[in-house]
Amino acid sequence: MASNSTPSEIKLEIVPQHIAIIMDGNGRWATKRGLPRLAGHRAGTENLRRVIRACVEFNVKYLTIYAFSTENWARPVDEVEGLMHILEEVIDKELDELDKEGVQLKHIGRLEQLSSTLRKKVERSIEVTKDNNRLTLCIAWNYGGRDEIVHAIQNMIKDGIKPDQVNDALVSKYLFTAGIPDPDLIIRTSGEMRISNFLIWQGSYSEWYFTQTLWPDFDREELFKALIVFNQRDRRYGRLSECAEEDENNAG
Numbered sequence: 001m002a003s004n005s006t007p008s009e010i011k012l013e014i015v016p017q018h019i020a021i022i023m024d025g026n027g028r029w030a031t032k033r034g035l036p037r038l039a040g041h042r043a044g045t046e047n048l049r050r051v052i053r054a055c056v057e058f059n060v061k062y063l064t065i066y067a068f069s070t071e072n073w074a075r076p077v078d079e080v081e082g083l084m085h086i087l088e089e090v091i092d093k094e095l096d097e098l099d100k101e102g103v104q105l106k107h108i109g110r111l112e113q114l115s116s117t118l119r120k121k122v123e124r125s126i127e128v129t130k131d132n133n134r135l136t137l138c139i140a141w142n143y144g145g146r147d148e149i150v151h152a153i154q155n156m157i158k159d160g161i162k163p164d165q166v167n168d169a170l171v172s173k174y175l176f177t178a179g180i181p182d183p184d185l186i187i188r189t190s191g192e193m194r195i196s197n198f199l200i201w202q203g204s205y206s207e208w209y210f211t212q213t214l215w216p217d218f219d220r221e222e223l224f225k226a227l228i229v230f231n232q233r234d235r236r237y238g239r240l241s242e243c244a245e246e247d248e249n250n251a252g
Contacts, residue, residue, distance in 0.1 A: 010224075010228065012058070012227055012228070012231055013231055014230070014231050015058055015059050015060060015227065016060060016183075016184035016185040016207075016227070016230055017060070017062060017181055018060070018061065018062035018064070018180070018181050018182065018183045018184050018185075019055065019060050019062070019063055019064070019183060019184070019185050019186075019187065020063075020064040020065075020066070020183040020185070020186045020187070020198070020199055020202075020203070020206070021051070021063070021064070021065050021066065021186070021187045021188075021189070022066045022186070022187070022188040022189070022195075022196060022198055023044055023048075023065055023066060023067070023189060023218075024188055024189050024190035024192055024214075024215055025040075025044075025189050025190030025191075025213075025214030025215045025216070026040035026041045026043065026044040026214070026215055026216060027040050027041075028040070028190065028214055029043060029044075029215070029216045029217070030043070037079055038079065038082040038083075038086075040216060041082065041083060041086055042086060043216035044215045044216050045086055045090055046216070047215060047216045047217075047218065047219070048065065049094075050219050050220060051219075051220075051223060052098075052101075052103065052135065052137065053220075054219075054220040054223050054224075055135055055223075056101070056102075056103075056135050057220075058223075058224075058227065060135065061136065062135070062136045062138065062180060062181060062183075063135060063136070063137050063138070064108070064137075064138040064139075064140060064177075064180075064183060064199070065137070065138070065139055065140065066140045066143070066196075066198050067087070067139050067140055067141050068083060068087075068109075068140075068141045068142055068143070069140075069142075069143060069144055069196065069197060069198075070109075070110075070142060070144030070147050070197070071144065071197065073113075073142075084114070084115070084118060087118065087122075087141065088117075088118050088121060091121045091122065091125050092121070095125050095128060095129075098129065098137070099128055099129050099132065101135075102132045102133065102134025102135065103129060103132055103134060103136075103137050104129045104130060104131075104132040104133065104134075104135070104136045104137065105125045105126050105128075105129045105137055105139065106126060106136060106137070106138045106139070106180070107122055107126060107138075107139055107141060108138050108139070108140050108141075108143050108148075108176035108177055109140055109141050109142040109143030109144075109147075109148075109176060110142050110143075110147070110151070111123070111141075111142070113142055114141075114142065122141075136180070138177070138180060140198070140199075143176070143198075144197045145195075145197045145198055145199055145200030145201065146197055146200065148176050148200075149175075149200065149201060151174075151176070152171060152174035152175050153174075155174050156170075156171075156174055171201065172201070172202075175201060175202070177199075177202055182199075182202040182203070182204075182205070182206065183199060183202060183203060183206045184206060184207065184230070184235075185207050185208075185209060185226065185227075185230050186198070186199065186203050186206045186207070186208050187208075187209045187210075187211070187218075187223075187226050188208070188209075188211075189211055189213055189214060189215040189218050190211075190212070190213070190214050190215065191210065191211070191212040192210075193210050205235070207230055207233045207235065209226045209229055209230065211225075211226070
């Protein structure tokens with residue numbers, strides 16, 4: 001592909017069915033502008049609208065966002081409380097619009113630590129949008145990959161699952177993401193290059209894309225860049241690429 005082509009001139013041959021995003025850099029975005037960290041989180045929330053619209057435009061079927069990790073509880077109390085308030089605001093202000101646009105909301109993680117009021121709002125948003133099928137938006141809130149696997153093991157033990165019954169497919173059914181395809185592409189913004197306890201099981205064969213762009217600035221054009229790179233990847237799932245197989249066959 002020509003490097004000087006504009007997005008409108010480039011046709012994507014492959015669109016990932018499922019994109020997951022670690023939305024990193026809100027705090028740094030705010031600090032660079034002399035603003036409090038919560039201003040960055042609000043800017044990041046506003047940006048999510050743009051990315052959702054872009055995913056719908058590009059025909060992505062599943063979008064998972066890492067909004068609040070199990071480790072985020074260790075942040076300053078005022079920041080944690082502010083994040084909870086932002087989540088509540090988003091549900092109150094955006095639910096009707098998301099529903100009209102055909103977005104189905106899902107939650108992955110544990111809801112137990114949320115206030116009863118907020119938990120009920122999350123549960124209602126899931127119920128209201130359950131029949132939508134244009135885009136499934138999975139919100140990882142109070143989510144951790146290790147915690148998810150521990151939770152799955154605990155429930156398998158409760159259900160009396162025997163060791164010889166355990167396989168990949170069964171474990172997947174016990175994860176928070178049961179019924180959701182594994183992500184094809186995982187994006188992390190802000191330049192950090194680590195997985196931060198995100199979708200440990202599901203991301204085993206995902207393609208990763210790291211960008212220096214801070215999350216509030218990650219717009220449609222930035223997403224399109226990630227999709228272009230995804231189209232250039234050779235996804236082998238542990239097997240040889242087609243080219244390598246041809247070389248081996250010719251050598252024989």
